[in-house]
Amino acid sequence: MNENKESNIRVRFAPSPTGGLHLGGVRTVLYNYLFAKKHNGTFILRIEDTDQSRFVAGAEDYIYNCLKWCGIEPDESPEKPGSYGPYRQSERKAMYRKYAEQLIENGQAYYAFDTTEDLEKMRSENKTEDNPSPQYDARIRMKMQNSLALTNEVVQQYLQEGKPYVIRIKMPENEIISFNDMIHHEVSFESNLVDDKVLLKADGMPTYHLAVVVDDYLMKISHAFRGEEWLSSAPVHILLWKYLFGLENMPQWAHLPLILGPNGKLSKRDGAKYGFPVYAMNWTDPRSEEFTEGFKEKGFLPEAFINLLAMLGWNGGTEQELFSMEELIAEFSIERVHKSGAKFDYEKAKWFNHEWIKKSTTEALYPLVKNLFETKNVNTQTENYFKTVIGLVKERCTLISDFYEQSVYFFEAPQTLDVEAVRPKWNENKQSFFEILCNQLAELKSWDVIEIENCFKNLATEKSIKPGELQLPMRIMLVGGKFGPAVFEIAHLIGKEETLNRIQSALTKINN
RNA sequence: GCCGCGUUGGUCAAGAGGUUAAGACGCCUCCCUUUCACGGAGGAAUCACGGGUUCGAGUCCCGUACGUGGUACCA
Numbered sequence: 001m002n003e004n005k006e007s008n009i010r011v012r013f014a015p016s017p018t019g020g021l022h023l024g025g026v027r028t029v030l031y032n033y034l035f036a037k038k039h040n041g042t043f044i045l046r047i048e049d050t051d052q053s054r055f056v057a058g059a060e061d062y063i064y065n066c067l068k069w070c071g072i073e074p075d076e077s078p079e080k081p082g083s084y085g086p087y088r089q090s091e092r093k094a095m096y097r098k099y100a101e102q103l104i105e106n107g108q109a110y111y112a113f114d115t116t117e118d119l120e121k122m123r124s125e126n127k128t129e130d131n132p133s134p135q136y137d138a139r140i141r142m143k144m145q146n147s148l149a150l151t152n153e154v155v156q157q158y159l160q161e162g163k164p165y166v167i168r169i170k171m172p173e174n175e176i177i178s179f180n181d182m183i184h185h186e187v188s189f190e191s192n193l194v195d196d197k198v199l200l201k202a203d204g205m206p207t208y209h210l211a212v213v214v215d216d217y218l219m220k221i222s223h224a225f226r227g228e229e230w231l232s233s234a235p236v237h238i239l240l241w242k243y244l245f246g247l248e249n250m251p252q253w254a255h256l257p258l259i260l261g262p263n264g265k266l267s268k269r270d271g272a273k274y275g276f277p278v279y280a281m282n283w284t285d286p287r288s289e290e291f292t293e294g295f296k297e298k299g300f301l302p303e304a305f306i307n308l309l310a311m312l313g314w315n316g317g318t319e320q321e322l323f324s325m326e327e328l329i330a331e332f333s334i335e336r337v338h339k340s341g342a343k344f345d346y347e348k349a350k351w352f353n354h355e356w357i358k359k360s361t362t363e364a365l366y367p368l369v370k371n372l373f374e375t376k377n378v379n380t381q382t383e384n385y386f387k388t389v390i391g392l393v394k395e396r397c398t399l400i401s402d403f404y405e406q407s408v409y410f411f412e413a414p415q416t417l418d419v420e421a422v423r424p425k426w427n428e429n430k431q432s433f434f435e436i437l438c439n440q441l442a443e444l445k446s447w448d449v450i451e452i453e454n455c456f457k458n459l460a461t462e463k464s465i466k467p468g469e470l471q472l473p474m475r476i477m478l479v480g481g482k483f484g485p486a487v488f489e490i491a492h493l494i495g496k497e498e499t500l501n502r503i504q505s506a507l508t509k510i511n512n
Numbered sequence: 513g514c515c516g517c518g519u520u521g522g523u524c525a526a527g528a529g530g531u532u533a534a535g536a537c538g539c540c541u542c543c544c545u546u547u548c549a550c551g552g553a554g555g556a557a558u559c560a561c562g563g564g565u566u567c568g569a570g571u572c573c574c575g576u577a578c579g580u581g582g583u584a585c586c587a
Binding site: 203 | 513514515516517518519522523524525526527534535536537538545546547548549550579580581582583584585586587
């Protein structure tokens with residue numbers, strides 16, 4: 001039987017499919033998801049595509065892919081409808097109008113026939129230094145073309161003629177509109193300072209304001225998380241709830257703090273400028289062809305991406321910083337979400353990834369690293385060999401892409417040798433050491449680490465050279481540079497033949 | 513301009529009237545390692561400012577400054 005008694009907690013992530021999914025967006029989904037899972041609730045993905053002029057092909061699929069990569073699976077979505085569909089607002093178009101009309105009947109909204117030009121004119125005429133952006137509000141609405149200012153006959157005539165109109169909310173005068181936000185607590189607004197927002201557009205589509213309220217009601221949303229950029233329009237939503245469905249049915253709001261870039265608001269430009277990704281995954285705008293790099297392709301592990309995002313605006317109150325999704329679900333609490341915006345720090349982001357690479361098993365890393373080498377056309381030999389290599393170098397990799405540089409030399413002789421690192425201290429004695437070493441290594445019966453090391457060290461003693469002075473040249477010969485795991489380990493792994501080849505070829509390079 | 517929200521080291525942050533103001537990233541020094549990392553030990557660095565309230569304020573109140581969001585038939 002279904003052991004989970006379905007909780008009444010229902011949350012939704014409601015993106016507009018207009019482009020890439022940036023950090024802030026993913027964090028909003030994350031907090032939604034964590035909250036839902038924590039309370040055994042339902043996580044819904046609703047596509048807010050009411051602005052047909054901003055439709056971008058592929059953006060919706062892109063969102064699914066990002067969520068999937070992040071390990072976030074919606075319980076209900078356009079692709080997996082539950083009982084409150086459709087899950088795309090464009091497909092719910094017919095549902096909104098009646099609510100807008102109901103408001104008109106109750107005197108809480110009105111028809112407005114103003115054209116774009118009328119609005120522009122109103123704004124330019126009322127614009128002053130003290131009021132650079134005049135609002136369509138109580139002070140001016142009686143001077144406009146709407147059902148409040150016009151006589152009933154004219155209004156009826158316009159409607160019959162099919163003159164285009166929008167429906168605007170009629171903001172009440174002298175009211176304090178307040179609500180209790182889960183993060184900001186009591187927030188209040190003066191109704192006089194809020195304008196008569198458009199609810200239903202001329203094309204019959206609702207604006208965001210009407211659509212969120214209606215959909216949240218119809219979809220039985222219990223808790224609504226969104227970015228803080230929405231806080232200013234909250235009074236419109238509160239009023240709509242009051243007029244249409246009752247404040248007692250309104251979801252609990254939580255306005256999440258913004259994620260900022262190095263200089264204020266985080267933009268995709270910041271990414272290009274400072275060399276860090278801003279989107280979850282690579283995104284190319286189909287119209288402008290503008291490309292924006294994603295965390296995935298940059299070499300981030302989804303676990304790390306989720307982890308770092310979770311910590312940007314929340315912490316568990318302990319010193320723990322590394323959290324898996326399961327741990328986040330267990331520990332997350334909305335009370336511990338911060339009020340203030342957090343500046344994104346790429347250095348810290350990389351640290352999270354580094355930690356997660358170290359935490360990951362070679363088993364888990366294998367497909368990712370293998371894929372990396374395939375794109376570079378490197379033959380990675382057997383799976384076991386490859387996995388040994390991964391285990392050896394993973395603590396040296398911050399991004400998945402680092403695995404290339406950190407381990408190509410296990411598969412191919414290095415293209416270039418940092419000969420300058422050995423030349424200054426090179427001499428006849430060392431030259432002869434390596435020549436003899438090759439002969440001795442060739443004779444070695446078993447090619448294991450200890451044998452190689454003993455052979456190397458005994459010969460060094462014989463030649464009265466400190467082994468340490470020879471290890472660096474040896475490393476350069478095998479690896480090409482001053483990095484990587486223990487030299488004898490490397491020699492052992494790449495095999496006798498390859499080791500000898502590399503030493504010999506390096507010898508000629510050093511002497512030229 | 514107006515309205516909303518915010519303000520603890522460079523960054524993320526703990527802190528809910530009495531603390532030597534945690535911890536992490538980054539930076540620096542040292543140890544380990546004759547490579548690079550990992551690991552370990554240290555170090556520099558903070559309560560935006562001004563007034564209150566209080567025996568006592570990073571914590572409460574009020575201003576100011578600064579930041580940020582909104583001010584669209586975009587979300």
